[in-house]
Amino acid sequence: MIKISRVVVLGTGTMGSGIIQVIAQSGYRVKMQDISDYLLSRAQQRIEKSLSKLVEKKKISVEEKDNILSRIVPGTSLDVVSDADLIIEAVPEQLDLKVGIFGELDKLAPKHAILASNTSSLPITAIAAATKRPQQVIGMHFMNPVPVMRGVELIRGRVTSQETIDSAVEFTCSINKIPVVAQDYAGFITSRVLNAYLNEAAYTVMDGNTPKDVDDAMVYCTNMPQGPCALMDLVGIDVIVYVLGILENEFGPKFKAAPLLRQMMRAGHLGRKSGRGFYEY
Numbered sequence: 451m452i453k454i455s456r457v458v459v460l461g462t463g464t465m466g467s468g469i470i471q472v473i474a475q476s477g478y479r480v481k482m483q484d485i486s487d488y489l490l491s492r493a494q495q496r497i498e499k500s501l502s503k504l505v506e507k508k509k510i511s512v513e514e515k516d517n518i519l520s521r522i523v524p525g526t527s528l529d530v531v532s533d534a535d536l537i538i539e540a541v542p543e544q545l546d547l548k549v550g551i552f553g554e555l556d557k558l559a560p561k562h563a564i565l566a567s568n569t570s571s572l573p574i575t576a577i578a579a580a581t582k583r584p585q586q587v588i589g590m591h592f593m594n595p596v597p598v599m600r601g602v603e604l605i606r607g608r609v610t611s612q613e614t615i616d617s618a619v620e621f622t623c624s625i626n627k628i629p630v631v632a633q634d635y636a637g638f639i640t641s642r643v644l645n646a647y648l649n650e651a652a653y654t655v656m657d658g659n660t661p662k663d664v665d666d667a668m669v670y671c672t673n674m675p676q677g678p679c680a681l682m683d684l685v686g687i688d689v690i691v692y693v694l695g696i697l698e699n700e701f702g703p704k705f706k707a708a709p710l711l712r713q714m715m716r717a718g719h720l721g722r723k724s725g726r727g728f729y730e731y
């Protein structure tokens with residue numbers, strides 16, 4: 451198994467900054483890389499704000515907050531990976547972009563390093579094929595918001611080695627998250643099961659049930675923490691339709707988006723971000 455002590459995170463947006471925070475909070479020194487100094491300082495501010503909330507709630511001291519921040523080292527060049535044991539990529543969800551980055555990483559990272567992608571929908575096997583070490587490529591699918599969500603889906607590509615899986619499992623536990631290993635088919639476990647459920651909920655609204663009744667049924671009768679319509683509004687109707695399209699491509703018509711979701715998209719009722727979805731905001 452590879453002993454992981456030096457970690458680099460590529461991309462410091464919504465997911466990257468959360469991943470950097472939890473890794474630094476667990477005592478690791480972590481390098482973060484993005485395409486401009488402005489984006490790096492924005493990530494630093496975001497992490498500082500998140501840690502300040504923990505100080506306010508008395509979960510960490512001011513001294514601990516300062517120590518965590520001091521363990522985060524920014525850089526704009528991909529050369530930051532030259533001494534890494536583990537690199538976690540969290541750049542935008544575009545296969546071409548990720549494939550290009552993994553090709554570069556393969557040249558720049560030490561031979562033993564594990565290359566991980568935080569992709570939520572792209573095949574790890576295709577990303578791994580851009581390298582000469584596909585056995586050391588794995589999916590590490592963190593959930594949003596990273597500091598809050600407990601689980602991390604670890605995606606086993608077609609040729610990911612057991613040693614790589616074991617190392618990633620050990621690392622995930624060391625940052626106080628629960629690892630779950632999933633096979634490399636579209637949507638892995640989480641997105642596939644969740645989106646089938648959300649799509650079916652949209653059909654029950656088409657049947658004439660109100661979004662509130664659908665949500666109340668699932669919250670009070672099955673103990674879901676949140677109703678599916680409220681969750682779809684939070685995620686974005688456009689995002690749900692996009693992911694269903696990927697699942698339909700791989701698994702066929704059972705994942706065809708409910709006509710209601712397409713109609714809502716056409717009306718611009720995308721959920722919270724547009725002020726209206728199943729509910730008004």
Ligand SMILES: NC(=O)c1ccc[n+]([C@@H]2O[C@H](COP(=O)([O-])OP(=O)(O)OC[C@H]3O[C@@H](n4cnc5c(N)ncnc54)[C@H](O)[C@@H]3O)[C@@H](O)[C@H]2O)c1
Nearest residue numbers: 461462463464465466484485540541542543568569570594
């Ligand atoms: N947002 C979510 O809820 C969520 C959940 C799970 C997984 N994901 C996945 O995580 C990944 C990142 O998503 P996000 O929401 O954090 O995106 P984001 O747009 O918030 O952040 C992406 C960051 O990557 C940077 N970037 C772009 N090109 C780069 C390059 N060549 N090198 C280094 N950095 C580069 C951008 O400047 C930006 O800071 C995606 O693959 C996404 O599918 C997202």
